[in-house]
Amino acid sequence: MLTNVMRQWILMVLCILIVSLIVPKILNFYEPYNQQLNIQSNLIPPHIDPAVKKIKPIVQQMKVTIPDKDPLWAVQIGSYKSLASITKTIEKLRKKGFTVQTNLLSTDQGELWRVWVGELISKQAAEDLNKKLHDEYDVNGFVMRLESQHG
Numbered sequence: 001m002l003t004n005v006m007r008q009w010i011l012m013v014l015c016i017l018i019v020s021l022i023v024p025k026i027l028n029f030y031e032p033y034n035q036q037l038n039i040q041s042n043l044i045p046p047h048i049d050p051a052v053k054k055i056k057p058i059v060q061q062m063k064v065t066i067p068d069k070d071p072l073w074a075v076q077i078g079s080y081k082s083l084a085s086i087t088k089t090i091e092k093l094r095k096k097g098f099t100v101q102t103n104l105l106s107t108d109q110g111e112l113w114r115v116w117v118g119e120l121i122s123k124q125a126a127e128d129l130n131k132k133l134h135d136e137y138d139v140n141g142f143v144m145r146l147e148s149q150h151g
Helices: 004-027 087-095 123-137
Strands: 072-080 100-107 110-120 142-146
Touching (some): 072 123, 087 100, 087 123, 110 123, 110 142, 123 142
Antiparallel strands (some): 072 110
C-alpha cells in the first residue's frame, strides 16, 4: 500500500492546498476590491463617462474686441514755433531709442510744431514714460491720446 513517506507527501500537498485556499479568505475577509466604489460622478470627465451630464461652463462665450482704430498714447513734450529750439532734445531722445514725432498745426497764433514721444498701447505706460522723461531728461510733458492716421 502507501508507504509512510508517500503519506507524508500527500498530507503535505493537501495542507498546502488547504492553506492556499483558506488563508487568503481568512486574511481578506473585508475584500475592499470587490466592493463597489462610491465615486462622485461629477468628478469623472464627460469624455470618460458619457452618462455624466455636461457641466455648464462659467464663461459661456469669450469675446475679444479689436478696435478699428489703434488707441495709441504718447507724451506731448511741447508745441513750438520752430523745431530748431527742440532739435537737440529730439535727437537725444531718438538716440536713446524713443519714438519722437512732430506734427505741424495751424492755429490763430500761427503755425506750431507739436512734439510727442512714444506710441504706447496704454495710458498707464504713457504716464510712466512721462515720469521717466521728467526724471531723466528734464522734459515736462503731458499724456495724450494719438489719433489713428491710417483709419
